[in-house]
Amino acid sequence: MLTFLDSHCECNEGWLEPLLERVVEDRTRVVSPIIDVLNMDNFHYAGASANLRGGFDWNLVFKWDYMTMAEIDKRRSNPIAPIRTPMIAGGLFLVEKKRFEEIGKYDISMNVWGGENLEISFRVWQCHGSLEIIPCSRVGHVFRRQHPYTFPGGSGMVFARNTRRAAEVWMDDYKSFYFAAVPSSKHVAYGDIRSRLLLREKLKCRPFEWYLQNVYPQLKIPTKVASKHGSIHQNDQCIDTLGHFEDGTIGLFTCHHSGGNQEWELTKDYLVKHSGWCLTLTAASSHYPVILKICDSSEEKQHWWLDGSLLHHKHHNFCLDSWQHHKHGLTVDQCDKSSDTQRWHFTLTAAT
Ligand SMILES: [Mn+2]
Known part of the structure; x- marks a missing residue:
C-alpha cells in the first residue's frame, strides 16, 4: 500500500486501519482521511466537519462542498459510512501500490504543485475506480497561507500549466467551460500530453460526461454554452x-x-x-x-x-x-x- 501525506501532517489515533480496510475490500478504491486542521501558528489540533466532500468550480480550483441537509440527515443513522467524493485534496490518500502503477501514477510532466489532485481524481473515477473520504480516519494538516518555496516562472503560471494538462487529457469538450472561466488558460503552453492520452485509451477510461453525470451531478454546467x-x-x-x-x-x-x-x-x-x-x-x-x-x-x-x-x-x-x-x-x-x-x-x- 502507498500512503501519501504532506510533510505538514499529524496522524490521529487509529487513522490507518479504516483506510486499509476499504482498499483491501476493493483495490480500485483510493481513499482519504478526514483532514483535520492544525493551527499554523501553534499546531493546535481542531477537528474538521465530517459533512464535506471535495469538489471544484469551472475554474478548476479545489474547494470543499457541504453536503445537503438531506444527505446529512441520511448519514446520521450511519456516520461512519464512507463518503464518495468527486475530488480528493491531493496531499493525503492511500492507494494500493500496484493499482497506483496500473492507472498511471502521477503525470510526471506536471511541475512543483497544483493540478495533480484534479488529475488523479478525474483519472481514478474515469478509469473505473472510486474516491472516498473515510470518516473513521483522521489526519491533521497545516493549511498554509503561502508556499514556503518559490516556483520557476511564478506559482500562477505553474498552476495554470498543470491544470491545463489535466483539462486537456481528461475533460473532453467540457474543457471549454474552464477556458471560459479562466480565459488566460487558453494561452498556457502545456507541453506534450500524448503519453497521458495513450494511457487514457489503454485503460479504456470513461468520458468526462460520465464523470459529471455519475460522480459530480452537483456541478452546474453553464447554460451559455461556449462552442x-x-x-x-x-x-x-x-x-x-x-x-x-x-x-x-x-x-x-x-x-x-x-x-x-x-x-x-x-x-x-x-x-x-x-x-x-x-x-x-x-x-x-x-x-x-x-x-x-x-x-x-x-x-x-x-x-x-x-x-x-x-x-x-x-x-x-x-x-x-x-x-x-x-x-x-x-x-x-x-x-x-x-x-x-x-x-x-x-x-x-x-x-x-
Ligand atoms: Mn498541504
Missing part, C-alpha cells in the same frame, strides 16, 4: 457537407466518426458551422433547402438552436428535416417534435 464541436446525426447517418462549399446543399452520409465533412460546431452566437461555412436558410418556407454560406453571425438566416432534438431556426418555426435528403439535400419544415426526420443527436468530438 461545441461534434457530429449531428440521425441513427447512423451524419450531417455531411458531401464536399460542397459556398451555396451547396448538405446531406446525410453514414457516420465515420473522424470529423472531416461531418464535423460541425455549434457556436454561442447560434451558428452551425463547418470550417468557414454555416448552415443558412434559403427561405422560411417548407421544403426549401438549407445551404452553406460564408459564416456571418449577424445574418439571421444562419441562426439555429438545439431545441431538445430539434435543430430549430432561431427566428422562424422551421426545423432541419431529412425527409427528402436523397433528392434535395436537407431542407426545413414546420417543427414537429414527433417527426423522425427532424430528430437529431449531437455527439461531442472525443478529446483524442
Whole structure:
C-alpha cells in the first residue's frame, strides 16, 4: 500500500486501519482521511466537519462542498459510512501500490504543485475506480497561507500549466467551460500530453460526461454554452457537407466518426458551422433547402438552436428535416417534435 501525506501532517489515533480496510475490500478504491486542521501558528489540533466532500468550480480550483441537509440527515443513522467524493485534496490518500502503477501514477510532466489532485481524481473515477473520504480516519494538516518555496516562472503560471494538462487529457469538450472561466488558460503552453492520452485509451477510461453525470451531478454546467464541436446525426447517418462549399446543399452520409465533412460546431452566437461555412436558410418556407454560406453571425438566416432534438431556426418555426435528403439535400419544415426526420443527436468530438 502507498500512503501519501504532506510533510505538514499529524496522524490521529487509529487513522490507518479504516483506510486499509476499504482498499483491501476493493483495490480500485483510493481513499482519504478526514483532514483535520492544525493551527499554523501553534499546531493546535481542531477537528474538521465530517459533512464535506471535495469538489471544484469551472475554474478548476479545489474547494470543499457541504453536503445537503438531506444527505446529512441520511448519514446520521450511519456516520461512519464512507463518503464518495468527486475530488480528493491531493496531499493525503492511500492507494494500493500496484493499482497506483496500473492507472498511471502521477503525470510526471506536471511541475512543483497544483493540478495533480484534479488529475488523479478525474483519472481514478474515469478509469473505473472510486474516491472516498473515510470518516473513521483522521489526519491533521497545516493549511498554509503561502508556499514556503518559490516556483520557476511564478506559482500562477505553474498552476495554470498543470491544470491545463489535466483539462486537456481528461475533460473532453467540457474543457471549454474552464477556458471560459479562466480565459488566460487558453494561452498556457502545456507541453506534450500524448503519453497521458495513450494511457487514457489503454485503460479504456470513461468520458468526462460520465464523470459529471455519475460522480459530480452537483456541478452546474453553464447554460451559455461556449462552442461545441461534434457530429449531428440521425441513427447512423451524419450531417455531411458531401464536399460542397459556398451555396451547396448538405446531406446525410453514414457516420465515420473522424470529423472531416461531418464535423460541425455549434457556436454561442447560434451558428452551425463547418470550417468557414454555416448552415443558412434559403427561405422560411417548407421544403426549401438549407445551404452553406460564408459564416456571418449577424445574418439571421444562419441562426439555429438545439431545441431538445430539434435543430430549430432561431427566428422562424422551421426545423432541419431529412425527409427528402436523397433528392434535395436537407431542407426545413414546420417543427414537429414527433417527426423522425427532424430528430437529431449531437455527439461531442472525443478529446483524442
Ligand atoms: Mn498541504
